[in-house]
Amino acid sequence: MIAENKEQTIFHHVGKKIITDREIDIIARIEEPLIVVLGNVLSDEECEELIRLSTDKMKRSKIGTTREENALRTSSSMFIEESENLIVAGIEKRIAAVMNIPIEHGEGLQILQYTPGQQYKAHHDFFSSSSAVANNRISTLVMYLNEVEQGGETFFPHLNFSVTPRKGMAVYFEYFYNDQTLNDFTLHGGAPVEIGEKWVATQWMRKQKIR
Numbered sequence: 001m002i003a004e005n006k007e008q009t010i011f012h013h014v015g016k017k018i019i020t021d022r023e024i025d026i027i028a029r030i031e032e033p034l035i036v037v038l039g040n041v042l043s044d045e046e047c048e049e050l051i052r053l054s055t056d057k058m059k060r061s062k063i064g065t066t067r068e069e070n071a072l073r074t075s076s077s078m079f080i081e082e083s084e085n086l087i088v089a090g091i092e093k094r095i096a097a098v099m100n101i102p103i104e105h106g107e108g109l110q111i112l113q114y115t116p117g118q119q120y121k122a123h124h125d126f127f128s129s130s131s132a133v134a135n136n137r138i139s140t141l142v143m144y145l146n147e148v149e150q151g152g153e154t155f156f157p158h159l160n161f162s163v164t165p166r167k168g169m170a171v172y173f174e175y176f177y178n179d180q181t182l183n184d185f186t187l188h189g190g191a192p193v194e195i196g197e198k199w200v201a202t203q204w205m206r207k208q209k210i211r
């Protein structure tokens with residue numbers, strides 16, 4: 001059922017598939033705020049390549065990973081800015097088609113690695129309006145790069161909704177509504193990993209071009 005006064009969304013795909021260079025499955029959706037669970041977004045090889053690139057990069061920059069002192073996020077993170085790499089360029093092109101936003105609006109792909117006990121506490125991806133952000137984030141795609149043995153769900157506490165990470169799948173959501181309460185409902189986090197590791201690649205899109 002679709003409410004009559006539903007707000008316009010950025011994500012415009014309907015039905016069960018999104019045809020890009022891959023056939024991406026639309027598995028489940030919540031309409032307002034729009035949250036979409038997607039399957040077959042990345043191939044196993046692409047997932048493995050993103051993990052490899054980020055592991056390499058962590059090693060090259062001797063400092064290693066930026067382990068946040070901040071208790072909000074205890075995972076390690078790394079930006080991939082290697083769109084000269086054909087695999088990354090292909091992934092970026094596909095992401096732009098799924099998110100319906102040119103990739104120039106995107107911050108580079110961010111890779112996060114969580115080990116047991118690590119988590120990302122509930123947060124919003126947009127910057128609070130009190131700081132008068134000129135070019136705020138408008139949408140997010142979180143792609144799961146591996147199978148987590150236990151834990152690590154992406155949870156939306158206001159919606160009593162959570163997504164179990166599965167390699168190659170993703171969760172999309174957007175928060176560019178006129179109605180700020182809809183944006184606030186996109187509060188989300190990464191639950192603590194209990195067993196195994198969790199790797200994700202996040203694409204955040206901005207309202208305007210940034211590259």
Ligand SMILES: O=C(O)CCC(=O)C(=O)O
Nearest residue numbers: 142153154189190200202
């Ligand atoms: O790891 C997750 O499930 C969520 C990641 C996230 O919220 C983000 O990268 O902004």
Ligand SMILES: [Fe+2]
Nearest residue numbers: 123124125188
């Ligand atoms: Fe987030």
